[in-house]
Amino acid sequence: MSNDYSQCKRRVHEFSGAIRNTGTDQIGDVLGDYYHPDAEWHGPAPIGRLTGRDEISRGYWAPLLESFPDLEQNDYILFGGEFRDSTWVCAAGNFVGTFENDWLDVPATGHATWLRHGTFHRFEDGKIAETRLFVDVLDVLRQAGYQFVPALAPEVVIPGPTTQDGVLLDSADAAETEQTLELVEGMIFEGLESYEDAGIDGMGMDEYWHEDFMWYGPAGIGSTRGIDGFQAYHQEPFLEAFPDREADSDDIRVAEGTYCAWTGWPSLEATHLGDGWLGLPATGESVEMRVMDFWRREGDLLAENWVFIDMIHLLEQLGVDVFERVRKEKQCF
Helix, strand or coil, X not given: CCCCCHHHHHHHHHHHHHHHHCCCCCHHHHHHHHEEEEEEEECCCCCCEEECHHHHHHHHHHHHHHHCCCCEEEEEEEEEEEECCEEEEEEEEEEEEECCCCXXXXXXXXXXXXEEEEEEEEXXXXXXXXXXXXXXXXXXXXXXXXXXXXXXXXXXXXXXXXXXXXXXXXXXXXXXXXXXXXXXXXXXXXXXXXXXXXXXXXXXXXXXXXXXXXXXXXXXXXXXXXXXHHHHHHHHHHHHXXXXXXXXXXCEEEEECCEEEEEEXXXXXXXXXXXXXXXXXXXXXXXXXXXXXXXXXXXXXXXXXXXXXXXXXXXXXXXXXXXXXXHHHHHCC
């Protein structure tokens, strides 16, 4: 992968910086500088799909900036690459702001709030033509005092890479990039998909992961350390709940240097067959999962993994309407 994506990466970096000083009356002009007029935007439930700069402004950015007037975007991972003849720039980090006005029916707290995000941008002619964005909405609810599911692992403000080298504005070594992508693809298509035949002990996790790797999961699941912690507090409960997962080989996957990111809309289809995950009984229902992963490779193994799941969308499919519960609680006061 010899292409240089520096210009597109710098555009995304500039856009992230521009958010800091942008109000609701200015966001349309800012989007005009960076987005195609008819850009596609795919976001978390309950927002969903938006089309065109005006709809993206009205449906996502203006309400967000109204709720968090001093919002800033801090990306700790940013890199680019090509997937099937399209240029993508991937970013992960936190929006941070004071929660001054209600957002998506979540009551404002007046406190500093971290909105964890993962983003894929597809470029055409130097502007963003498509965005796929995850915001951990369930974690915003948690910070506002609403806890709907019992996480097995700690829910914390997620840090950036321990190496503090995740923002790659210049081009990376092609051999490093290829090694990273091959490792991640092997882990996905050979390691994780061997569960049904080999069981959790036969998946060969030590072939892909550092023994003490960090796994940063979404609210409702939490974060774990090490292969043992990952298997005990996330992987085993998850696989028991959804033993027949099917990943989409057409998912977008991009690597640069020692970083890789992967997403699909959806990424997984599965049947909810096991009791107990998130404290819920098995429904027997087929569900789809919108997922986004970022990885950092260290040597020959993966050392860190940032995971985004549209938990509100998934919970809806499992019979849990989070926002209906919020509305009912608000009526009690």
